[in-house]
Amino acid sequence: MGLFAWGCLAIGLQLELGEGHDNGLGSTPQMGYNTWNDFECHGVSAENIRKVADKMVTLGLPALGYEYLIIDDCWAKKRGEDGVLVPDPDAFPQGMKPVADYVHESGLKFGIYTDRGTWTCAGRPGTWGYEVTDAQTFASWDVDYVKTDSCNGPDSLDDRPSSAAIAQYKLFRDALNATGRPIFLALSGWHNWYSPFGKGLANSWRIGYDVRNWRSAWNYAIRVNAFLHDYAGPGGWNDPDMLVGSSDTAVRMTPEQSRTQFSLWSVMTAPLLLGSMLSMTDHDLETYTNREVIAVDQDPLGIQGQIVWENCPLRNRTNIRQKQYYDEIPACQQVWAKPIQDGFAVVLLNLENNSARVNFSISDVCWSSTELQPCDFFEEAAVRDLWSKEDLGRMRFINVTLAADGGSRMFKVVPKAPRKQEVKPGPRASKKRRPSLYPQRVGKGPPLQTDAVHFLQREL
Numbered sequence: 001m002g003l004f005a006w007g008c009l010a011i012g013l014q015l016e017l018g019e020g021h022d023n024g025l026g027s028t029p030q031m032g033y034n035t036w037n038d039f040e041c042h043g044v045s046a047e048n049i050r051k052v053a054d055k056m057v058t059l060g061l062p063a064l065g066y067e068y069l070i071i072d073d074c075w076a077k078k079r080g081e082d083g084v085l086v087p088d089p090d091a092f093p094q095g096m097k098p099v100a101d102y103v104h105e106s107g108l109k110f111g112i113y114t115d116r117g118t119w120t121c122a123g124r125p126g127t128w129g130y131e132v133t134d135a136q137t138f139a140s141w142d143v144d145y146v147k148t149d150s151c152n153g154p155d156s157l158d159d160r161p162s163s164a165a166i167a168q169y170k171l172f173r174d175a176l177n178a179t180g181r182p183i184f185l186a187l188s189g190w191h192n193w194y195s196p197f198g199k200g201l202a203n204s205w206r207i208g209y210d211v212r213n214w215r216s217a218w219n220y221a222i223r224v225n226a227f228l229h230d231y232a233g234p235g236g237w238n239d240p241d242m243l244v245g246s247s248d249t250a251v252r253m254t255p256e257q258s259r260t261q262f263s264l265w266s267v268m269t270a271p272l273l274l275g276s277m278l279s280m281t282d283h284d285l286e287t288y289t290n291r292e293v294i295a296v297d298q299d300p301l302g303i304q305g306q307i308v309w310e311n312c313p314l315r316n317r318t319n320i321r322q323k324q325y326y327d328e329i330p331a332c333q334q335v336w337a338k339p340i341q342d343g344f345a346v347v348l349l350n351l352e353n354n355s356a357r358v359n360f361s362i363s364d365v366c367w368s369s370t371e372l373q374p375c376d377f378f379e380e381a382a383v384r385d386l387w388s389k390e391d392l393g394r395m396r397f398i399n400v401t402l403a404a405d406g407g408s409r410m411f412k413v414v415p416k417a418p419r420k421q422e423v424k425p426g427p428r429a430s431k432k433r434r435p436s437l438y439p440q441r442v443g444k445g446p447p448l449q450t451d452a453v454h455f456l457q458r459e460l
């Protein structure tokens, strides 16, 4: 099926979705913690959930917005004769309700995991055929958030849109709605084709496979999400998976890459779900508690950032779906930008294995592919480094050296003229407008490959 057929299918299914999804939640991307990277299937227990809740409170995370504590796979043991899910009695001897109560008393919200198929990915009972029962069970436990995975159901591994998968998620969406309890719904379907349907189904949807190191962050998240910005907005978000962190566990990045992941996730307006808690390093704690970077992610406009400059090889939606592109990280640089209420957030990213210098022309943060934010021409802007927390003054270029292999810098850019100021029509005003979407680039490398990006936007 070609790109154009995807577009048709998107329209067809969108209509079928009817009223869509509106539970009043997710006006900004969710923030919190998920157990999978820390515990996988081995340590999910009432005791460890209490430890995590205590640690989150001790670190002051709830006050920063990290509100959900989400239990991933492996809490359920079987279905009872009444069809109701039975928690693992060794791990949760008192059942789930007291655990939910403890989490709530800690000032957090309680999240749980299921799967749209017959079995979860770790072989626990799945929700297929029990959508109404499970929704009611979760509501009776005062669950606030459900992550629903995609193993062992129809078309689990299909890299094309599946109406069977969407129908299953729709059933569960409606069953949760019927409980009357507002429950944040997070789909975990691993494929970017969920994105055009996402807002009709849920509050967030995964766009790729699990992110467990820098390479998978590039392959399954960063390069994929670059094409999906038009589908995110208040109420529903692209989910490029959890924050990996740099603690010394099987799932890890370097400290530099871990900070880059946080900066990029904020500019991509992604869910901020911490993946390590009990062994979090001081460096990661400093990263995750940077209020100015969190504010970028949680900006009320809710616009997902995009690439405004790059010298990376041509990528488009055809070749991101091809397996061979999953392997190599290209040796190049990108600049991502996101409009926020009072300016722009900018991340300069180096994918190369050597340090690299980028001299970025600040006015290039403007783009007009989103109707929400027409961007008027400006030449210089006040620049603040969001990691060193220094105001750097007014400038026209950000000329910086980026560390090797996932190094980055993040800035907030406030243009001199108020961005939202109305430009009166007329010859003078129109002269001040940018002549093209992506103006003259300053820096090294070949020109930005805008054609592919715009082609794809049209097709989808």
Ligand SMILES: *[C@@H]1O[C@H](CO)[C@@H](O)[C@H](O)[C@H]1NC(C)=O
Pocket (backbone or CB within 6 Å): 019, 020, 021, 022, 023, 024, 176, 177, 178, 179, 180, 181, 182, 183
């Ligand atoms: C159920 O869906 C309706 C229609 O979208 C919405 O108005 C209502 O808030 C939803 N209720 C819950 C509990 O999600």
Ligand SMILES: *[C@@H]1O[C@H](CO)[C@@H](O)[C@H](O)[C@H]1NC(C)=O
Pocket (backbone or CB within 6 Å): 314, 315, 316, 317, 318, 319, 452, 455
């Ligand atoms: C996508 O990129 C590949 C090269 O990687 C190219 O062959 C193909 O024509 C491109 N497709 C579109 C739609 O631009």
Ligand SMILES: *[C@@H]1O[C@H](CO)[C@@H](O)[C@H](O)[C@H]1NC(C)=O
Pocket (backbone or CB within 6 Å): 215, 328, 329, 330, 331, 332, 351, 352, 353, 405
């Ligand atoms: C950089 O080095 C790492 C580790 O050897 C490797 O996995 C990665 O692909 C390299 N990246 C580039 C852009 O060459």
Ligand SMILES: *[C@@H]1O[C@H](CO)[C@@H](O)[C@H](O)[C@H]1NC(C)=O
Pocket (backbone or CB within 6 Å): 359, 399, 400, 443
């Ligand atoms: C960026 O600044 C450095 C000095 O910090 C300078 O040597 C270099 O020429 C500048 N780059 C460009 C493209 O002007």
Ligand SMILES: *[C@@H]1O[C@H](CO)[C@@H](O)[C@H](O)[C@H]1NC(C)=O
Pocket (backbone or CB within 6 Å): 359, 397, 399, 442
């Ligand atoms: C960046 O490049 C521009 C255009 O080449 C140049 O005028 C400017 O001085 C450079 N910036 C720095 C800090 O070197």
